[in-house]
Amino acid sequence: GAGVSQSPSNKVTEKGKDVELRCDPISGHTALYWYRQSLGQGLEFLIYFQGNSAPDKSGLPSDRFSAERTGGSVSTLTIQRTQQEDSAVYLCASSLRPGTGVEKLFFGSGTQLSVL
Amino acid sequence: KQEVTQIPAALSVPEGENLVLNCSFTDSAIYNLQWFRQDPGKGLTSLLLIQSSQREQTSGRLNASLDKSSGRSTLYIAASQPGDSATYLCAVSSNDYKLSFGAGTTVTVRA
Numbered sequence: 073g074a075g076v077s078q079s080p081s082n083k084v085t086e087k088g089k090d091v092e093l094r095c096d097p098i099s100g101h102t103a104l105y106w107y108r109q110s111l112g113q114g115l116e117f118l119i120y121f122q123g124n125s126a127p128d129k130s131g132l133p134s135d136r137f138s139a140e141r142t143g144g145s146v147s148t149l150t151i152q153r154t155q156q157e158d159s160a161v162y163l164c165a166s167s168l169r170p171g172t173g174v175e176k177l178f179f180g181s182g183t184q185l186s187v188l
Numbered sequence: 189k190q191e192v193t194q195i196p197a198a199l200s201v202p203e204g205e206n207l208v209l210n211c212s213f214t215d216s217a218i219y220n221l222q223w224f225r226q227d228p229g230k231g232l233t234s235l236l237l238i239q240s241s242q243r244e245q246t247s248g249r250l251n252a253s254l255d256k257s258s259g260r261s262t263l264y265i266a267a268s269q270p271g272d273s274a275t276y277l278c279a280v281s282s283n284d285y286k287l288s289f290g291a292g293t294t295v296t297v298r299a
Contacts, residue, residue, distance in 0.1 A: 076231070103285060114192065114289040115232075115277070122285070131286075163231055167285075176222070177287070179231035 074098075076180035078164050084186045085154055093149040093183045097166030104147050105167075105177065106139060110160040118162075121147065154187045161185070190215045190282055194290035202298050207265035209293045211278030216256045219284055223252050223263050224277040226292070232277060236263070268297045 077096040085091050097104050106118040117131040121141045132138070136155075141147040151158055161184050165177040191214040201207060211221075220239050224232040236245045236252045238261070244253045249266040265272055275294045279287040 078231075105285070107287075107289075112291070114291045115279070115287070117286050117288075120285050128286070165232075176234040176237055177232075178234070179224075181229070181231045 076164055076166055076178050078162075078180035078183050080183060081181060082184045082186075084188065086188055087156060088153055090150065090152045091154055091185065093151075093162050093164075093185070095147045095149070095164030095180060097145065097147070097164070098168075098178055099145075101166035101168050101178070102144065103167045103175075104141055105165040106147070106149050107163045107165065108160045109163060109182070115163065118149070151185075154185075156187050159185055159187045190218075190280060190288040192278060192280055192288050192290040194276075194278055194293050196293060197291065198294045198296075200296040200298060201268055203268060203270060205268055205297075207263075207268050207272070207295060207297075209263040209265075209276050209278075209295070211261040211263070211290055213259045213261075213280045213288070215282060216259050217282060218256065219281040221252075221254055221261050221278065221280045222287070223250075223261075224279060226275045226277060235276075268295075270297045270299045273297050 079094045102123045104121040107115040119139045120128040136152045139149045161182040163182045165179045167175040193212045195210050222237045223235045238245045238254045251264045254261045275292040277292045278290045
C-alpha cells in the first residue's frame with residue numbers, strides 16, 4: 073500500500089479481555105516500530121523490529137504485552153488481560169534505512185484502544 | 189534517560205504571523221532530531237530531520253535549528269496559514285532507532 077496501515081482504527085474491549093492490533097508497514101521497509109500515545113502524554117516507545125534481528129522489546133510495559141512480525145512484514149501487537157490503564161492510541165511506524173541517521177519514520181493512523 | 193520538553197504546550201496566532209516552537213532535551217548525545225506534525229485522529233507526519241552533525245534543515249516555509257550543546261531545537265514556520273493548525277512533536281534519538289518524544293505544542297492559526 074501507499075502508507076502504513078493499522079487495524080482496527082478503534083477497539084473497545086472489556087477489562088480482562090485480550091486484544092490484537094495489526095500493522096501493515098510500507099512495502100520494502102525493513103524497520104517497524106510500535107509506540108503508545110496516552111492522553112496528554114508524549115509517545116512511548118514499545119518495541120522495534122529490524123529485518124531478521126532480535127527485536128528490541130525494552131519498552132513493553134509488562135509481560136501482558138507481546139508483539140511479533142511475520143515474514144518481515146505484518147506485525148501484531150497483543151495485549152492480554154487488558155487493564156483500563158492500557159487505554160491509549162497505539163501507533164505503528166516503519167522506515168526504510170535504519171541505522172544511517174537520515175531515515176524518516178512513516179506512521180500509521182493508529183488504533184484507539186478503550187478498555188472499559 | 190532522555191527527557192524532551194516542548195514549550196509552549198499550546199499556541200494561538202492570527203494568520204500570517206510567524207510561529208516559533210521550542211524543544212529542549214536533557215542528553216546532548218543524540219543521533220538525530222525530528223519534528224513531526226499530528227492532525228486530530230491521524231498519525232504523525234515527519235516534517236524535518238536534523239542529523240547530529242547539522243545545525244539546521246529547511247523545507248518550504250519550515251526551518252528547524254539544532255544546538256546540541258545547549259540541548260535545544262527550534263521550529264520556525266513562516267507566514268502561518270490555517271492549514272498549519274495541528275500538534276507539532278519534537279523527537280530525539282540517542283541511537284539509530286529509539287525516539288524520545290516531547291508532549292507536543294498544539295498550534296491554532298486563526299483566519
